[in-house]
Amino acid sequence: MNNFIGRIDTYFDGCLNLMYLDLSSNKFTGNIWTGFSRLVEFSVSENRVSGLIPASSFSDNCNLKGLDLSVNMFHGEVPREISNCKKLVMLNLWGNKFSGPIPSELGSISTLEGLLLGNNEFSRVIPESLLYLNNLAVLDLSYNNFGGRLQEIFGRFRQLKSLVLQGNSYIDGLSSSGIHKLTNISRLDLSYNNFSGHLPAEFSEMVGLKFLILAYNQFTGPIPPQYGDLLQLQALDLSFNRLIRSIPPSIGSLRSLLWLMLANNSLTGEIPGELGNCSSLLWLNLANNQLSGRFPPELANIGRNPTLTFESNRRSNVMIAGPSDCLVTKRLLTMDYSPFGFIYTILTRKICKNVWDQLLQGYGFFQVCVKGSPVRKYRVSGYLQLSGNQLTGEVPSDIGKMQHFSVLHLSYNQFNGELPVEIGNLPLVVLNISWNKFSGQIPREIGNLNCLLNLDLSHNNFSGIFPTNLNCLNELSKFNISFNPQIAGQIPNIGQLATFEEESYLGNPLLHSRLLKLQDPTVPPLNSGKQALPGEEESEDGFWWKALLMEYGCGMAFGMVMLCICVVKVQPKWVVNNVEGLHQLKAVRPWKKNGSRGGGRTI
Known part of the structure; x- marks a missing residue:
């Protein structure tokens, strides 16, 4: 894949010995080069080439075995002269x-x-x-x-x-x-x-x-x-x-x-x-x-x-792949997040075919953590997506057997009980168990998931001390532990957990941080003492704000009163002149309006 630009309609006329030409995945424009039928294979797929395909492009001695014009802007009818290409295998x-x-x-x-x-x-x-x-x-x-x-x-x-x-x-x-x-x-x-x-x-x-x-x-x-x-x-x-x-x-x-x-x-x-x-x-x-x-x-x-x-x-013959295979690949790897999300940004047809073939043959295209080894390996890794159902009960400890899975999505169910510690044995990249009823302590073993990129434990009933060893998850890019109101402890001031905004920690009144303001407007604040009764003193900040507003209000009222007294008793010359001028202006304006209506004359 490159970004070559320009036209190709006459560019290769002099290349008389050329047999294979692949111009795919560029930004070529203009009309097609009409000499392509003397080649064995020609591809201009995924460009911006447009216009009609001339019937003269398909000569009587057409040698083409492969012709790929896909994903361009050609229009009109396909010439029937294409049947001159008697050796064509793929169109x-x-x-x-x-x-x-x-x-x-x-x-x-x-x-x-x-x-x-x-x-x-x-x-x-x-x-x-x-x-x-x-x-x-x-x-x-x-x-x-x-x-x-x-x-x-x-x-x-x-x-x-x-x-x-x-x-x-x-x-x-x-x-x-x-x-x-x-x-x-x-x-x-x-x-x-x-x-x-x-x-x-x-x-x-x-x-x-x-x-x-x-x-x-x-x-x-x-x-x-x-x-x-x-x-x-x-x-x-x-x-x-x-x-x-x-x-x-x-x-x-x-x-x-x-x-x-x-x-x-x-x-x-x-x-x-x-x-x-x-x-x-x-x-x-x-x-x-x-x-x-x-x-x-x-x-x-x-x-x-x-x-x-x-x-x-691996033993089977490779089937011809087309753009529709890319659509299937995207759908079957239906993830908006890593490890599959990056595919969507680089997916030309050739890359798509390569990814598809690797998956079907069991060859991994991203590295995953392997239990008991500090070295990451390229392995095919799957996902388990159960979100948005009505599943209940505890997640069994057998989940630790799922060594070929890197994505576990159990959100929006009604799972309860403690999260099994065996989950720390998986090569997870994504763990989302939000919006359930999990309780007990967050397993410290999650801190061993060194490849973890996305961890969402929000909206559950976890309790106990916040596991600070999660700070060792250096590759974590998404983290949410919000609305687990029984979790207590201190959020680390440095490290990976300190890089997340307060939205990751909201709704946890027992959780503290020196860097973040964790007061959530949807959760009423917890009072350390008795509730204030009407008439009792408020906080120091509230008192000073009110005092300042009262001072400005009183000052403005006093100033207006003094101004009125001054005008009525003393009648300064500038006030008298301005008032008299205003009355004269009002007296003149009606005459001007009447004069205009009567033929345009003004007095």
Whole structure:
């Protein structure tokens, strides 16, 4: 990724021996260089190149195997002459303003394996000729606003391994299209549409499915227990729908599952302990539902051994990745804070593909603390997100087993009891247990979490002495212990804890600081003595303020009285002259107004 600027339309005409040209992720403008068809691979993705694609760009002797024009500002129709590129393997036109029909001539390029046409304005008719592309593995038609019912032709693409149709405003047609009969498919993305009704149980017939993405729709009813038959499934994203009832225990049969995303539904009941059988499950998000009951001790077993899944992915062929993969990556790493937040600021498509591949193959892209070792290591690390539910009871000490998790988010529940000291054994980067009913002392073991960046213990019932060893958490950038009114002690005057504002400590009347003013206007002050009765003396500061105001008030009143006496008795010359002049001015003004109305004459 660079920031090169300027035009490219004639720049490379003299490079007759050039075969591979990658200009992606810059700021080039103007029209496209029309000589690209003599290359083997050409990419100008993620720039600002615009205009039409001339038909003459695709010469009869086109040598292209890879053409990537994605994320620019091209418009108009795609020339049918593109079929001259008989060696083309990957065609990526994603993220432009192409319109009109999808060229049926694409069906004659028998070598085509990846066709990425998403985020354009193509008409909704899918050419029948594409069905004969026997090597076609990836078809991305996302964000073309097709609308209506899902086209029935999609159920006939038996050769596909990945079908991405997100963001098309579909409302129906999942069953009638026969899409569930695509038994070779490993990835199906129908997110960001308007599908409604029950989730199709027939999806369980897609035995090769690894990624099922149905988020951001309007599905209702329960999660089909048949989804537990998708034994190769690695990601199940049903978040942001209207699903009800409990999580099926059969999901615990999915030993290869890495992601389970069920957030923002209306799921009820207890978290099934069978989820603990998901030995590869590293990213679990059940936030913002109506789940109740306890934290099952078996849940601490998730993600205990994802090695088999990672090794399987390392042996698999790498699938062609497009911009839609970046959208999925962002959603599955759904964190607004470290360690995943930095991805959003640097995420070009190439970086996104690299991050995605590393995750799937079990290679970490950030360092985490390892128990018993002062050296940090690059490891894949997951998250547990249970916030915004109605979970109760104590967090079990088994939570100390979750050695592959760096983010623990339990906020906005009704957990109670003491926080287990075993939590200090985890390689945590984020710990948020705010808005619960935890009590007892804050475990000193939290001070051993050397990689911790975000610690939120606010709005609980913790008591005892404030653990000053938290001051050793030198990388802490967010800290909140507010509204734990039974915590007592002194906030250190130096060190990491001294760098936070008073908002981090509000609502703790027994907590003191020499640097911060901790009086919270929402919490009444505690009086050291008896309550002051009406008429009794107030504080010294209040007395002096009132005395000062009384002095100024009396002085102004006395001055006004003396001025009146002086004017009435003595009648100074300057006062008389000003008053007489004012009366004369009032006497003249009516005559001027009358004179103007009578023809403009003034007297």
